[in-house]
Amino acid sequence: xxxxxxxxxxxxxxxxxxxxxxxxxxxxxxxxxxxxxxxxxxxxxxxxxxxxxxxxxxxxxxxxxxxxxxxxxxxxxxxxxxxxxxxxxxxxxxxxxxxxxxxxxxxxxxxxxxxxxxxxxxxxxxxxxxxxxxxxxxxxxxxxxxxxxxxxxxxxxxxxxxxxxxxxxxxxxxxxxxxxxxxxxxxxxxxxxxxxxxxxxxxxxxxxxxxxxxxxxxxxxxxxxxxxxxxxxxxxxxxxxxxxxxxxxxxxxxxxxxxxxxxxxxxxxxxxxxxxxxxxxxxxxxxxxxxxxxxxxxxxxxxxxxxxxxxxxxxxxxxxxxxxxxxxxxxxxxxxxxxxxxxxxxxxxxxxxxxxxxxxxxxxxxxxxxxxxxxxxxxxxxxxxxxxxxxxxxxxxxxxxxxxxxxxxxxxxxxxxxx
Amino acid sequence: xxxxxxxxxxxxxxxxxxxxxxxxxxxxxxxxxxxxxxxxxxxxxxxxxxxxxxxxxxxxxxxxxxxxxxxxxxxxxxxxxxxxxxxxxxxxxxxxxxxxxxxxxxxxxxxxxxxxxxxxxxxxxxxxxxxxxxxxxxxxxxxxxxxxxxxxxxxxxxxxx
Numbered sequence: 001x002x003x004x005x006x007x008x009x010x011x012x013x014x015x016x017x018x019x020x021x022x023x024x025x026x027x028x029x030x031x032x033x034x035x036x037x038x039x040x041x042x043x044x045x046x047x048x049x050x051x052x053x054x055x056x057x058x059x060x061x062x063x064x065x066x067x068x069x070x071x072x073x074x075x076x077x078x079x080x081x082x083x084x085x086x087x088x089x090x091x092x093x094x095x096x097x098x099x100x101x102x103x104x105x106x107x108x109x110x111x112x113x114x115x116x117x118x119x120x121x122x123x124x125x126x127x128x129x130x131x132x133x134x135x136x137x138x139x140x141x142x143x144x145x146x147x148x149x150x151x152x153x154x155x156x157x158x159x160x161x162x163x164x165x166x167x168x169x170x171x172x173x174x175x176x177x178x179x180x181x182x183x184x185x186x187x188x189x190x191x192x193x194x195x196x197x198x199x200x201x202x203x204x205x206x207x208x209x210x211x212x213x214x215x216x217x218x219x220x221x222x223x224x225x226x227x228x229x230x231x232x233x234x235x236x237x238x239x240x241x242x243x244x245x246x247x248x249x250x251x252x253x254x255x256x257x258x259x260x261x262x263x264x265x266x267x268x269x270x271x272x273x274x275x276x277x278x279x280x281x282x283x284x285x286x287x288x289x290x291x292x293x294x295x296x297x298x299x300x301x302x303x304x305x306x307x308x309x310x311x312x313x314x315x316x317x318x319x320x321x322x323x324x325x326x327x328x329x330x331x332x333x334x335x336x337x338x339x340x341x342x343x344x345x346x347x348x349x350x351x352x353x354x355x356x357x358x359x360x361x362x363x364x365x366x367x368x369x370x371x372x373x374x375x376x377x378x379x380x381x382x383x384x385x386x387x388x389x390x391x392x393x394x395x396x397x398x399x400x401x402x403x404x405x406x407x408x409x410x411x412x413x414x415x416x417x418x419x
Numbered sequence: 420x421x422x423x424x425x426x427x428x429x430x431x432x433x434x435x436x437x438x439x440x441x442x443x444x445x446x447x448x449x450x451x452x453x454x455x456x457x458x459x460x461x462x463x464x465x466x467x468x469x470x471x472x473x474x475x476x477x478x479x480x481x482x483x484x485x486x487x488x489x490x491x492x493x494x495x496x497x498x499x500x501x502x503x504x505x506x507x508x509x510x511x512x513x514x515x516x517x518x519x520x521x522x523x524x525x526x527x528x529x530x531x532x533x534x535x536x537x538x539x540x541x542x543x544x545x546x547x548x549x550x551x552x553x554x555x556x557x558x559x560x561x562x563x564x565x566x567x568x569x570x571x572x573x574x575x576x577x578x579x580x
């Protein structure tokens with residue numbers, strides 16, 4: 001498929017991760033431009049571009065930057081969320097390994113906009129190769145005067161620290177990530193205060209996803225209007241979709257945010273493998289409510305999927321063919337949320353554990369007649385009662401799998417009881 | 420000799436600890452990086468290692484313990500020379516993770532969570548490692564290995580000596 005390529009434009013080049021190749025393809029020209037701009041003008045440009053957070057929450061990036069208290073003399077931190085962990089998502093791994101300088105250039109520009117002198121890249125601990133590649137790129141950037149003191153003679157100083165996580169999905173939640181960065185267990189914090197006011201080490205902090213920040217140099221170079229024009233009225237740009245499961249060609253796909261789910265599956269990824277039929281799709285990582293085969297004529301922007309009763313999340317698209325057992329899939333997903341609940345809030349800690357047990361016994365043929373309604377009741381009661389969005393993310397699959405495929409659950413339970 | 424029961428960093432490693440601590444506005448920020456260093460050095464994070472690392476951060480051992488036990492990558496008991504972590508999350512499940520896990524259990528003669536008697540390999544299942552385009556996949560020590568078949572798993576095991 002043709003179309004504008006921003007994030008993936010260099011992926012095919014040999015040594016695309018090096019400073020040399022990044023510069024040969026126009027890299028770090030946006031930085032010079034941004035360093036000559038007023039910080040507020042950078043934020044304004046990002047606002048106008050309709051760039052929205054590409055990690056999960058889809059919050060407008062420029063608006064988030066604007067939450068840093070005006071005139072604050074406290075240190076301010078920029079933290080990059082490279083704790084990619086949402087099941088079905090792998091696009092940040094590609095960016096970290098194949099275009100780390102786009103992230104670094106975007107970081108310096110963002111830091112300039114929010115007046116930060118210190119940034120962190122929080123990379124999930126299992127991502128050893130991405131950590132090595134990004135660390136090498138940061139070293140190159142320091143040696144070339146693109147990080148550190150007096151960047152390109154501008155008088156602006158900015159340092160970057162690469163931080164490795166140690167295995168915990170919850171650290172992808174921005175306040176959990178900050179707790180972890182501070183050397184604690186990754187417990188999310190109550191908001192407000194929001195990180196922009198009181199974040200890492202108690203100071204104003206902006207947390208942005210890798211892909212979000214990698215978009216920034218392109219916006220500065222080519223203008224907010226260009227970027228906004230690639231998308232819908234409420235979200236600009238292209239983005240990366242991680243497509244996996246039963247498609248013929250799984251992988252990272254770059255497409256405008258207005259692409260339809262049907263087009264992603266059938267045009268970009270070759271349709272369903274083995275000539276089988278589509279059964280269902282999880283459109284935005286495992287926390288996104290499932291869509292059935294006849295619900296895929298939906299645009300993949302944040303508002304399009306919201307309108308379809310699901311969410312874009314991290315844009316991890318997991319495709320199920322007709323052979324998939326939905327009860328088994330629910331058990332796998334429920335096991336994940338039970339394992340990853342941080343245990344801080346009672347509704348989440350208790351419900352994720354018990355719902356996994358119920359899903360497990362349904363699959364084992366020992367389900368009780370009331371189990372489905374109990375899961376729905378427990379799930380819905382807990383939604384919105386916890387410190388962070390983790391439990392709401394678990395409720396997405398619990399409720400949608402059962403409500404959309406209830407007959408399949410009931411048939412399984414009937415056959416198990418011999419009725 | 421320094422080990423997990425009697426841990427002590429070399430003076431060079433202590434210099435690295437101080438360098439890591441200096442990178443953060445509060446030195447405690449370096450706790451996870453230093454715990455990684457400790458595990459790489461001593462093999463696993465024993466209670467003695469927790470106490471030793473706590474001393475480097477002016478933290479009570481209990482505070483280190485609650486961090487160590489929160490994260491999946493820190494081993495609190497001796498592990499094998501190699502660790503094989505198989506993803507059993509959604510996409511890998513759809514594409515046959517169970518076959519891969521059963522094959523590994525049979526080949527190694529151990530259950531998930533166990534280490535072979537010769538101390539060569541620890542087998543564990545893990546949640547999504549975010550390489551779903553290569554499902555089913557596993558992590559062998561630092562490396563991601565995907566598009567697994569039983570034959571490919573055998574070749575990977577041969578490389579782990």
